[in-house]
Amino acid sequence: MRADAQRNHDKILEAAEQVFALEGVTVPIDLVAERAGVGIGTLYRHFPTKESLFEAIVTTRLSSLLASADAFTRDLDPAIALDAFLREFAKQAAEKQDLFEALGQAGIDVKLKYSGLVDELTARVDTLRRRAVVAGTIRSDVDTNDIINLVMGTCHAAGHTGADDEGLQRLVSIVIAGLQPVTPR
Amino acid sequence: MRADAQRNHDKILEAAEQVFALEGVTVPIDLVAERAGVGIGTLYRHFPTKESLFEAIVTTRLSSLLASADAFTRDLDPAIALDAFLREFAKQAAEKQDLFEALGQAGIDVKLKYSGLVDELTARVDTLRRRAVVAGTIRSDVDTNDIINLVMGTCHAAGHTGADDEGLQRLVSIVIAGLQPVTPR
Amino acid sequence: MRADAQRNHDKILEAAEQVFALEGVTVPIDLVAERAGVGIGTLYRHFPTKESLFEAIVTTRLSSLLASADAFTRDLDPAIALDAFLREFAKQAAEKQDLFEALGQAGIDVKLKYSGLVDELTARVDTLRRRAVVAGTIRSDVDTNDIINLVMGTCHAAGHTGADDEGLQRLVSIVIAGLQPVTPR
Amino acid sequence: MRADAQRNHDKILEAAEQVFALEGVTVPIDLVAERAGVGIGTLYRHFPTKESLFEAIVTTRLSSLLASADAFTRDLDPAIALDAFLREFAKQAAEKQDLFEALGQAGIDVKLKYSGLVDELTARVDTLRRRAVVAGTIRSDVDTNDIINLVMGTCHAAGHTGADDEGLQRLVSIVIAGLQPVTPR
DNA sequence: CATGAATGAGGCTTCATTCAT
DNA sequence: TATGAATGAAGCCTCATTCAT
Numbered sequence: 001m002r003a004d005a006q007r008n009h010d011k012i013l014e015a016a017e018q019v020f021a022l023e024g025v026t027v028p029i030d031l032v033a034e035r036a037g038v039g040i041g042t043l044y045r046h047f048p049t050k051e052s053l054f055e056a057i058v059t060t061r062l063s064s065l066l067a068s069a070d071a072f073t074r075d076l077d078p079a080i081a082l083d084a085f086l087r088e089f090a091k092q093a094a095e096k097q098d099l100f101e102a103l104g105q106a107g108i109d110v111k112l113k114y115s116g117l118v119d120e121l122t123a124r125v126d127t128l129r130r131r132a133v134v135a136g137t138i139r140s141d142v143d144t145n146d147i148i149n150l151v152m153g154t155c156h157a158a159g160h161t162g163a164d165d166e167g168l169q170r171l172v173s174i175v176i177a178g179l180q181p182v183t184p185r
Numbered sequence: 186m187r188a189d190a191q192r193n194h195d196k197i198l199e200a201a202e203q204v205f206a207l208e209g210v211t212v213p214i215d216l217v218a219e220r221a222g223v224g225i226g227t228l229y230r231h232f233p234t235k236e237s238l239f240e241a242i243v244t245t246r247l248s249s250l251l252a253s254a255d256a257f258t259r260d261l262d263p264a265i266a267l268d269a270f271l272r273e274f275a276k277q278a279a280e281k282q283d284l285f286e287a288l289g290q291a292g293i294d295v296k297l298k299y300s301g302l303v304d305e306l307t308a309r310v311d312t313l314r315r316r317a318v319v320a321g322t323i324r325s326d327v328d329t330n331d332i333i334n335l336v337m338g339t340c341h342a343a344g345h346t347g348a349d350d351e352g353l354q355r356l357v358s359i360v361i362a363g364l365q366p367v368t369p370r
Numbered sequence: 371m372r373a374d375a376q377r378n379h380d381k382i383l384e385a386a387e388q389v390f391a392l393e394g395v396t397v398p399i400d401l402v403a404e405r406a407g408v409g410i411g412t413l414y415r416h417f418p419t420k421e422s423l424f425e426a427i428v429t430t431r432l433s434s435l436l437a438s439a440d441a442f443t444r445d446l447d448p449a450i451a452l453d454a455f456l457r458e459f460a461k462q463a464a465e466k467q468d469l470f471e472a473l474g475q476a477g478i479d480v481k482l483k484y485s486g487l488v489d490e491l492t493a494r495v496d497t498l499r500r501r502a503v504v505a506g507t508i509r510s511d512v513d514t515n516d517i518i519n520l521v522m523g524t525c526h527a528a529g530h531t532g533a534d535d536e537g538l539q540r541l542v543s544i545v546i547a548g549l550q551p552v553t554p555r
Numbered sequence: 556m557r558a559d560a561q562r563n564h565d566k567i568l569e570a571a572e573q574v575f576a577l578e579g580v581t582v583p584i585d586l587v588a589e590r591a592g593v594g595i596g597t598l599y600r601h602f603p604t605k606e607s608l609f610e611a612i613v614t615t616r617l618s619s620l621l622a623s624a625d626a627f628t629r630d631l632d633p634a635i636a637l638d639a640f641l642r643e644f645a646k647q648a649a650e651k652q653d654l655f656e657a658l659g660q661a662g663i664d665v666k667l668k669y670s671g672l673v674d675e676l677t678a679r680v681d682t683l684r685r686r687a688v689v690a691g692t693i694r695s696d697v698d699t700n701d702i703i704n705l706v707m708g709t710c711h712a713a714g715h716t717g718a719d720d721e722g723l724q725r726l727v728s729i730v731i732a733g734l735q736p737v738t739p740r
Numbered sequence: 741c742a743t744g745a746a747t748g749a750g751g752c753t754t755c756a757t758t759c760a761t
Numbered sequence: 762t763a764t765g766a767a768t769g770a771a772g773c774c775t776c777a778t779t780c781a782t
Contacts, residue, residue: 002782005745026211028772039747044774046745145346146356153342153356157334171331171338178363190762213755224764225757235756372761375766396581398751409768414753416766516726519712523726527708531700541701541708548733560741583776594743595778605777 011036062117069124078131090172093155196221247302254309263316278340381406432487439494448501460542463525566591617672624679633686648710
């Protein structure tokens with residue numbers, strides 16, 4: 001790909017993230033192009049559909065999360081790795097709230113479209129979860145999907161209430177606390 | 186208001202809830218009218234704006250929640266009242282997911298518009314929370330707004346993943362567990 | 371249908387015929403609406419697609435032709451009925467050239483879409499042809515479809531060269547002459 | 556012109572003929588470039604306008620027809636030369652139907668633009684016609700332009716109905732029959 | 741000179757809202 | 762008052778043409 005094309009591609013992606021995060025996924029595409037400083041024609045050359053633009057963003061994000069999950073699995077003590085990952089997950093998700101708007105936009109469709117990456121993410125989180133169970137920091141009877149859903153829902157709520165990073169982490173802390181083993185008195 | 190007018194008003198509200206819940210808040214308003222079995226003109230006579238229709242729905246819901254909160258405060262043991270209310274809250278919210286779509290549609294606008302009722306709800310939940318703290322079933326250091334946000338976020342996530350009532354209650358259980366006091370070993 | 375709606379429906383159809391005939395079938399639909407004196411929204415209420423507008427026009431035309439064919443079959447001497455019908459056919463077709471633009475726009479698609487009416491027209495022309503054969507004014511070895519194609523092609527050519535009615539009839543006369551039995555010297 | 560430039564020029568022309576014939580003259584010009592195996596920039600260097608590309612094709616075709624007309628005039632018996640030429644005309648026209656699409660695209664414009672060649676063609680056909688009249692194989696009262704229009708219209712119709720070469724020749728035969736002198740019984 | 745990325749006017753269509761019946 | 766027809770701004774997208782690499 002030519003240098004200028006690559007630059008535009010990146011500018012568009014970045015602009016889309018910002019605009020979608022700021023105004024929601026229903027903004028006219030023209031605004032994205034304007035923000036990126038390119039014509040709509042250019043935008044459409046790179047992303048032939050509004051949906052394909054979502055897809056690109058979501059894919060990028062999920063890939064980044066996958067990388068984080070891998071790194072945490074590799075580098076951290078199993079007792080704290082899940083914890084750390086969920087916080088990172090929340091952080092990324094809240095920063096770019098549109099990820100979840102887009103993910104949730106059409107419910108089942110989304111699942112089908114990104115199912116590969118979502119499945120991979122689920123697998124990564126499951127690994128972290130099982131190791132945490134072994135380490136004794138997590139209850140053994142919670143489902144991996146439940147964990148993911150809780151974190152995503154938390155981010156959604158935080159996003160809509162305009163919570164800052166600290167506020168979000170406070171919510172995540174509660175969720176994490178809810179995952180811990182019940183200690184007999 | 187004449188009897189038939191009242192009947193149309195109710196039919197429209199009910200249809201709107203169903204349609205929004207089924208298809209999302211972006212459906213053309215014509216579908217609501219069709220579902221209600223009235224003409225668009227009639228719909229607009231009762232609700233002069235799409236937004237005013239949201240408003241009416243949300244107001245109804247929040248009022249219903251307020252009533253529940255009051256009843257639970259009055260009738261239940263403080264040790265379990267908050268718990269019961271959060272489950273009821275989740276249930277209502279998940280049944281009619283559009284409440285939160287609508288609530289979250291424009292972020293700050295919502296807050297301004299329904300701030301009165303939201304504040305009242307917050308006050309009720311706060312009452313339940315304080316009594317639960319006294320009863321020793323809830324940590325003393327969580328914010329009432331955080332609790333509300335967690336439950337709402339949970340419903341959102343549950344809604345998008347198509348979870349049934351049981352699935353939702355599972356998620357809520359985790360949140361509630363996270364609110365419990367940390368027991369020293 | 372309400373009176374005003376019917377009036378608009380007709381105005382739109384009429385405007386579409388004129389505009390398509392004048393400017394070709396590629397004109398923006400806005401021009402049709404403008405010519406009809408209605409907003410585009412109204413146009414789209416009556417014809418939800420540009421194609422459906424073509425369809426309506428074509429259907430109207432073909433129906434009119436069918437009626438003519440029936441009348442000529444009923445009222446005229448078989449020896450001259452086909453002749454008369456082909457001239458009428460050419461006249462209608464040339465007047466509203468867009469019929470054939472639309473008919474020919476997508477080749478096979480058209481056939482599928484209007485196949486019912488086209489088949490009926492073919493059947494009518496076939497009846498006229500067979501009676502003319504019996505009457506001895508037409509060769510027995512020409513295909514009905516060939517006759518139709520010749521007339522349509524003739525109209526197309528006449529249309530593009532801006533021929534007037536007399537010019538068109540001159541062309542049709544040659545075609546008709548070509549259909550007559552070869553007289554042995 | 557450099558050898559490679561000439562080669563590109565030819566490749567583009569050939570590709571354009573094929574693509575226009577296959578998909579109609581409304582195809583995006585990019586498809587022509589792709590088919591020709593060159594970039595759009597290159598296409599535009601050779602033909603600065605879509606219309607200029609039509610023009611080049613049409614000119615090529617008409618020139619070829621002129622050459623045929625000359626050859627037939629020179630080499631064939633006047634009694635059959637017109638007949639033969641009209642069949643050749645139809646054949647070429649049907650093979651590359653887009654010639655007439657393009658010719659007819661804007662009616663009067665075409666006439667103006669190619670009037671020189673069209674006039675020359677008309678002159679050639681007129682020569683053939685007059686000699687056929689003298690030979691007694693053609694009526695003396697038909698206009699040369701009528702003959703040309705009939706053949707072109709016939710090709711148009713044949714093209715849209717997907718007729719093969721045999722089908723086309725059948726139609727042309729009828730037209731030719733219609734041009735013959737009326738034999739007194 | 742070749743390439744293909746960039747441009748943006750313009751096309752089709754939707755839908756919240758107004759207005760005539 | 763109920764109805765639904767009318768409206769038109771605004772959205773998504775295409776494609777002929779220009780321009781930087």
